[in-house]
Amino acid sequence: MRAHRERLLKILAPLGVAIVALCAWQAFVELWKIPPYIVPSPVRVAQTLVGDRALLLGSLGVTMEIALTALALAILIGVAIALLFVQSRWIEMSLFPYAILLQVTPIVAIAPLIIIWVRDTRVALILCATVVAIFPVISNTTLGLRSVDPGLLNLFRLSRATRWQTLWRLRVPSALPYFFGGLRIASGLALIGAVVAEFVAGTGGQGAGLAYQILLAGIQLNIPRLFAALVLIAVAGVAMFAATVALSRIALARWHESEMRHDA
Amino acid sequence: MVGRPAIVEARSVCKTYDTGTRALAQVDLDIRHGEFLTLVGPSGCGKSTLLSLIAGLSRPTAGRVRWWGADFAHTGGMGRKIGFVFQSPTLMPWARVTTNVRLPLDLAGASRRNADAAVAKALTRVHLTPFGDQLPRQLSGGMQMRASIARALVTEPDLLLMDEPFGALDEFTRQRLDTELLDLWSAQRMTIVFVTHSIHEAVFLSSRVAVMGAHPGRMLDSWAIDAPYPREPSFRLTRAFAEHAERLSACVADAGGDALPDGDAQ
Numbered sequence: 001m002r003a004h005r006e007r008l009l010k011i012l013a014p015l016g017v018a019i020v021a022l023c024a025w026q027a028f029v030e031l032w033k034i035p036p037y038i039v040p041s042p043v044r045v046a047q048t049l050v051g052d053r054a055l056l057l058g059s060l061g062v063t064m065e066i067a068l069t070a071l072a073l074a075i076l077i078g079v080a081i082a083l084l085f086v087q088s089r090w091i092e093m094s095l096f097p098y099a100i101l102l103q104v105t106p107i108v109a110i111a112p113l114i115i116i117w118v119r120d121t122r123v124a125l126i127l128c129a130t131v132v133a134i135f136p137v138i139s140n141t142t143l144g145l146r147s148v149d150p151g152l153l154n155l156f157r158l159s160r161a162t163r164w165q166t167l168w169r170l171r172v173p174s175a176l177p178y179f180f181g182g183l184r185i186a187s188g189l190a191l192i193g194a195v196v197a198e199f200v201a202g203t204g205g206q207g208a209g210l211a212y213q214i215l216l217a218g219i220q221l222n223i224p225r226l227f228a229a230l231v232l233i234a235v236a237g238v239a240m241f242a243a244t245v246a247l248s249r250i251a252l253a254r255w256h257e258s259e260m261r262h263d264a
Numbered sequence: 265m266v267g268r269p270a271i272v273e274a275r276s277v278c279k280t281y282d283t284g285t286r287a288l289a290q291v292d293l294d295i296r297h298g299e300f301l302t303l304v305g306p307s308g309c310g311k312s313t314l315l316s317l318i319a320g321l322s323r324p325t326a327g328r329v330r331w332w333g334a335d336f337a338h339t340g341g342m343g344r345k346i347g348f349v350f351q352s353p354t355l356m357p358w359a360r361v362t363t364n365v366r367l368p369l370d371l372a373g374a375s376r377r378n379a380d381a382a383v384a385k386a387l388t389r390v391h392l393t394p395f396g397d398q399l400p401r402q403l404s405g406g407m408q409m410r411a412s413i414a415r416a417l418v419t420e421p422d423l424l425l426m427d428e429p430f431g432a433l434d435e436f437t438r439q440r441l442d443t444e445l446l447d448l449w450s451a452q453r454m455t456i457v458f459v460t461h462s463i464h465e466a467v468f469l470s471s472r473v474a475v476m477g478a479h480p481g482r483m484l485d486s487w488a489i490d491a492p493y494p495r496e497p498s499f500r501l502t503r504a505f506a507e508h509a510e511r512l513s514a515c516v517a518d519a520g521g522d523a524l525p526d527g528d529a530q
Contacts, residue, residue, distance in 0.1 A: 151354030154321055155415075158348050159371040169370075173358045255358045255399055 040224040045231065048224040056213065056225075060232050063194050063209035066122070067240070070129030071190040075183065077130070078137030085138075086145040086171065103135035107193060111200040122207060125197045132193030136185040144178025145171045177256050180248035187240040195233060270294040271423055271455055272318055277327035279313050279481075286480035287313040290327070293474065293483065295423070295457055300449055302458045302470040306516060310481020311459045312351075315427050318457060319348055347416035349426040353408035355400040355415075362387070362396040365415045372419070386414040389448060406437040417448070426458045430465070439497065442469055450493055467508045468500060475512060477519035485515050 022042045028034070029041040036044055049056065081099070085092040111128050118124040148170055156166045198211035208216075210229045217226040252259040272295040279288040288310040295301055295318070303311040316322050317329055328335070332345075355364045362383055369379040387393045390410040400408055409429060416424055430438040442465060449456055460466055466473050467489055474486040489508055491499060499505055 149354055151350040151352060152356065154316075154350070155348065155354060155367070156371065157321065158319060158346065159368045161371045165371055169367075170356070173356065176358075255401065 037221045037223050040227055044224050045227045048228045049231065052225055052228060056210075056228055056232060059208055059210045059213045059229070060236060062207060063191075063198070063211070063233070064236055066125050066129055066198075066209065067191040067194040067236075069126050070133055070193060071187055071240075073126065073130045074133035074137050074186050074190060078134045078182075078186075079141055079179070081134075081138050082141035082145060082175075083167075085142045086167075092142070099135060099138050102131060107132050107196055108200055111197050114197075115201045121201055125194060125201060125209075128197030128201075129190050129193030132196070133186040133190040136182040136189065137179070138182075140178045140182025140185075141175055144175030147178065148174045177252055177258055180244070180251065183244045183248070184241065187244045188237055191233070191237050191240060269297050271297050271332060273330045274314070274317065274324075275327055275329075277314070277317060277324045277329060279310070279317065279322070280325045288317075288324075289480040289482050291481070291483050295455060298453060298455055300446075300456045300458065300469055300471045302460060302466040302473050303476060304460055304463065304466040304473055304512065305476030305481075305484075306461060306478050308481070309476040309478040311461075311476050312427055313481065314476075315425055315457065315459050319346055319425050345422045347419060347421035347424045349409075349412055349416045349424070349429045351428045351431060353400065353405075353412040355408060355411055357400055359399075360396065361392060361398055361400070361403070361411050361414075364400065364411060365396075365418050367415060368419050382418050382420075383414075386418040389417060389451075390414045390444070406433055406441060409433065409441065413445075413448075417452070420452075422454060424454055424456045426456065428459050428461065431460070431462075438465070443495075443497065445469065446493065446495060463509050463512050464500065466512065467505055468495065473508075473512065475515045477516060484519050487511075 026041050026043060029039055040048070081095075085096065107128055110131065111124075114127050114131075115121070115124045118127060145167075152170055153166070156170055161169075194209065195211045198209045199215065202212065202215075210233050213229045214226055217223070217229065249259050272293075274291060274293040277288055277291045277293075278286070280286050291310075291314060293314070303314060305311050313322075317324055320329075320331070355361075356367070359367075365386055366379050366383045369382060374382075383396075384393070387396055390413050392407065392410050392414060395403060395407065395411075400411065403411065413429070416426075430441050433441065445456075446469060458466075458469060470489050471493075472486060472488045475484045476482065477484045491502075491504055
């Protein structure tokens with residue numbers, strides 16, 4: 001009974017905040033007669049969302065495609081690098097500083113280079129977003145592959161397990177909770193990477209993503225559309241985050257503390 | 265006990281860690297076939313270190329250990345001959361009990377059918393048959409330890425090494441598992457080396473106790489507990505039991521080391 005109320009509160013409380021904020025916003029715009037090219041009212045933003053849906057949803061599709069492809073690449077390459085790192089301390093010590101270098105260099109500084117080197121804009125954008133998203137996957141998965149119960153490791157040694165058996169039966173399952181933690185961060189970063197890279201690279205015509213629509217709307221002072229694009233980016237980010245949380249729950253709910261429901 | 269062949273011989277074994285700690289100094293130990301040997305002593309006496317040397321999990325700094333008359337490098341099938349039970353159950357939290365118990369066989373590449381039969385047998389021995397499909401977290405501490413013992417038994421080891429396996433359990437569960445362990449030992453005719461800091465557990469279980477002292481870890485004395493098996497819980501109330509326990513405490517106290525029974529709830 002209490003658990004049920006808790007869950008209801010978890011949904012209702014933020015919803016209440018949203019409703020109050022939107023009403024206040026609407027009232028503010030109407031009472032002070034703020035023009036829509038400064039601050040559009042929530043109703044106006046909603047109207048724009050519906051009216052420009054063909055244009056905006058097309059751009060959302062482009063941005064999501066870039067972000068999701070980048071996320072998939074970040075997972076594939078990131079996990080491969082982490083697996084390489086745990087094979088030997090030497091490899092990790094030699095290469096890890098470069099992974100950090102990649103992480104600390106702002107993507108807006110690297111993006112122009114990638115765009116010059118890679119002819120296809122779409123591929124360039126995917127690469128930029130991958131560079132942004134890959135680091136949490138590498139660092140978390142590496143940490144997870146190393147965080148193995150020492151007793152179990154001794155048991156595998158006693159049983160004369162091969163390196164492959166130890167990796168597949170012990171290190172990989174032990175690393176899963178860490179990997180999913182990295183994935184959560186990476187999913188958000190992939191979207192940020194896709195948007196930021198498009199700001200730098202610029203696209204146009206049919207292949208335009210949401211960043212382009214925001215830039216264009218800003219120049220044209222079409223602020224309601226700018227807000228509408230912003231709303232879509234935020235919703236897309238939340239959706240990607242929720243998807244990784246759900247995935248993590250499916251994979252770990254059975255055995256890992258982080259995903260167990262204690263209120264059941 | 266004399267006359268039975270030694271399974272493991274440790275000669276003048278020393279172990280010094282990189283930090284400079286002398287965990288073991290000049291330890292000699294013979295493990296004889298079929299005995300229930302308990303290594304008992306206060307914290308820091310090196311009993312766990314000695315056990316991991318016996319398991320081949322670490323190498324001595326000086327001296328040598330031989331298994332079945334051979335050096336480590338020559339005992340090819342050793343993994344199948346030695347079972348190890350750790351201080352904690354060390355089960356894989358993502359795998360069901362049966363998968364956990366089958367692990368040593370899977371790693372050795374045993375066929376599925378043989379492995380399943382061996383797992384069923386091992387689970388029966390520790391009275392866990394109805395819980396094979398459970399995950400470790402669904403079991404109590406005592407049941408997790410039983411699963412851990414089943415996993416060590418599944419390869420039918422000649423030598424079972426146990427490192428304070430019941431130390432974290434409550435007194436009731438511990439005494440029950442002690443009795444069950446003795447049943448297993450006599451039914452399986454295996455050799456057990458058991459590490460504990462509990463004087464009473466050592467006397468109750470062992471056919472022989474080896475008492476160790478600390479700073480540096482060394483062997484103080486070793487003698488047979490000649491009470492007959494099977495041992496009933498009432499053995500704990502006999503005069504012989506009290507005398508052995510008394511001798512054991514005196515042995516550690518005379519050595520001047522940590523004579524305090526560290527954190528033991530006996």
